[in-house]
Amino acid sequence: MTTTTVHPPDQPTNPPLDPVSDRDLARTPAPSAPHPPGIPFARLIAVELRKMLDTRSGRWLLIAIGVVTIVVVGFVLFASRPQDLTLSTFVTGTATPQTLLLPLLGVLAVTSEWGQRNALVTFTLEPRRLRVMLAKLVGSMVLGTVAIAFAFLIATIGNGLGILLRNGDGSWALGAASIGGVVLSQLLWVAQGIGFGLLFGSTAVAIVSYLTLPTAWAIVGSMVTSLSTVSQWLDLSRAIEPLVAGQMSGISWAHLGVAAGLWVILPILVGSWRMMRREVK
Amino acid sequence: MDHMITVQNLTKRYESFTAVDDISFTLSPGTVTGFLGPNGAGKSTAMRIMTGLTPPTSGTATILGKPYAELPNPGRQVGVLLDASAQHAGRTGREVLALGAMVMGLGKARVDEMLDLVGLTPDEARRRLGHYSLGMRQRLGIAPALLGDPEVLVLDEPANGLDPQGIHWMRGLLKGFAEQGGTVLLSSHLLHEVEVVADQLILIGRGRIVRQGSKAELLAGSGTTANALDRDALVMALQHAGLAADVTPSGSVRSSATTEEVSRAALDAGLVLTELRGADGAGLEEMFLQLTSSDSREGAVA
Incomplete structure (x- = not known):
């Protein structure tokens, strides 16, 4: 073992490099200019995606999402009345567990950095923290999209089996509006997970807040009559209902925009601001 | 580039506590600098500021002429090891390096090279970090720092948890790095870990730089260690001759005078010397203890 592989890349005062080092330079082209290029954003996304998949917690979360999706479709297949077995029913069935689990992708992508103090390494390799955060956002969206696509696939298979096994209705009708609505709503939940992860920093606090805060708000909103109008605007799950159903109108887009602003955009903004200024220890 | 690292009037305050208090230094290419101080002296805080992880209260730190956060x-360009255990325990050693290589835009071959360099077998590299011993973690910890073939290394307690063999290995590695023109800043709370390899020393206590300079400079000023059959008589003889003398914690007599002066004073008093030597590592150790004891938080180095 030698230490000759360790040398500064472009020091004019260097002694002549030995053959081993020359080979190293050829393999890892050291920047000859004093300003090496920065890290491309696509590469950061790829790194963040890999980080979501290379730990047990990340892998098991994805496996859990897949398994739960299959179980739900199986349940719908055998527990529903044959005349209700349509693609739309199956898709709606898969959406429910995914709504609960997908945001965890976002939460974990952010909080695993702090819990394991991995941020120390992440932010020394890319000190522009906002880029890292955006890479995590895009990365978890990509994974979320894969999960949703998987759900559509399983729902399609479920509908096919419904026709074969239970003589189900088997309607394949699924409007573009509902497909888009399901995808958009799930991605909103993923983004909310990112926002809550950024805001609270710890996995446990972020998950508990994510599960309880909007629900608590929804309960208060439905119980107190005077809040009912307000809750149309500020309750995200209520605002998302017409989106999933593919029945968006002008006013419901406005409801959705305001609610998403409060529960998704605001946590991301405040959380990013916190993360940018936070001392990494 | 004259200075690889430049730190100017750097200060970090936490409410009433000042972790780093107006420190300034510069590091030239091809040198190894030991950043020495007791635990809690502010070494890690200073290094986190240098690497852009902690915002300073005032002052500046630049590496290769730029604030760290502006390095593309x-x-x-800069190899950083701040805490070898700050890695996800569920990743394997190889995966940790592969992620680093991916961010930096390096090939797979470089990962194998680094594993080889830090002496992790392919079998060990496949294990999760949670199952690593402290020494293995520390060895693996230095690998991401070297991965990108940097010009500057910033290492916080890199020898912590290494066995004597590992410390020896680390010394060789850093010496080789500096000989190739690289610049190293490494911190330690143990003098003997760095004194062999360092060209320069920066002694820090309670956030302040107590002494800094080349190792030779610091050694030259540190006097004589002596002992005699009758130790108290030696102290009196030295004081009688107008030389400063006191008894060290290890039971020797220390004086700021030269060995010759001490020897003459002993001869005049007719004393038999059992020990007489100019300041060496041990002398520096005592200086280190003295310089930092009044400034360390515990009052004395634990």
Whole structure:
């Protein structure tokens, strides 16, 4: 073992490099200019995606999402009345567990950095923290999209089996509006997970807040009559209902925009601001 | 580039506590600098500020002429090890390096090279970090720092948890790095870990730089260690001759005078010397203890 592989890349005062080092330079082209290029954003996304998949917690979360999706479709297949077995029913069935689990992708992508103090390494390799955060956002969206696509696939298979096994209705009708609505709503939940992860920093606090805060708000909103109008605007799950159903109108887009602003955009903004200024220890 | 690292009037305050208090130093290419101080002296805080992880209260720190956060692909220019255990325990050693290589835009071959360099077998590299011993973690910890073939290394307690063999290995590694023109800043709370390899020393206590200079400079000023059959008589003889003398914690007599002066004073008093030597590592150790004891938080180095 030698230490000759360790040398500064472009020091004019260097002694002549030995053959081993020359080979190293050829393999890892050291920047000859004093300003090496920065890290491309696509590469950061790829790194963040890999980080979501290379730990047990990340892998098991994805496996859990897949398994739960299959179980739900199986349940719908055998527990529903044959005349209700349509693609739309199956898709709606898969959406429910995914709504609960997908945001965890976002939460974990952010909080695993702090819990394991991995941020120390992440932010020394890319000190522009906002880029890292955006890479995590895009990365978890990509994974979320894969999960949703998987759900559509399983729902399609479920509908096919419904026709074969239970003589189900088997309607394949699924409007573009509902497909888009399901995808958009799930991605909103993923983004909310990112926002809550950024805001609270710890996995446990972020998950508990994510599960309880909007629900608590929804309960208060439905119980107190005077809040009912307000809750149309500020309750995200209520605002998302017409989106999933593919029945968006002008006013419901406005409801959705305001609610998403409060529960998704605001946590991301405040959380990013916190993360940018936070001392990494 | 004259200075690889420049730190100017750097200060970090936490409410009433000042972790780093107006420190300034510069590091030239091809040197190894030991950043020495007791635990809690502010070494780690200073290094986190240098690497852009902690915002300073005032002052500046630049590496390669730029604030760290402005380096486009810092891993390729500065190798950083702040805490070898700050890695996800569920990743394997190889995966940790592969992620680093990916961010820096390096190939797979470089990962194998680094594993080889830090002496992790392919079998060990496949294990999760949670199952690593402290020494293995520390060895692996230095690998991401070297991965990008940087010009500067910033290492916080890199020898912590290494066995004597590992410390020896680390010394060789850092010496080789500096000989190739690289610049190293490494911190330690143990003098003997760095004194062999360091060209320069910066002694820090309670956030302040107590002494800094080349190792030779610091050694030259540190006097004589002596002992005699009758130790108290030696102290009196030295004081009688107008030389400063006191008894060290290890039971020797220390004086700021030269060995010759001490020897003459002993001869005049007719004393038999059992020990007489100019300041060496041990002398520096005592100086280190003295310089930092009044400034360390515990009052004395634990």
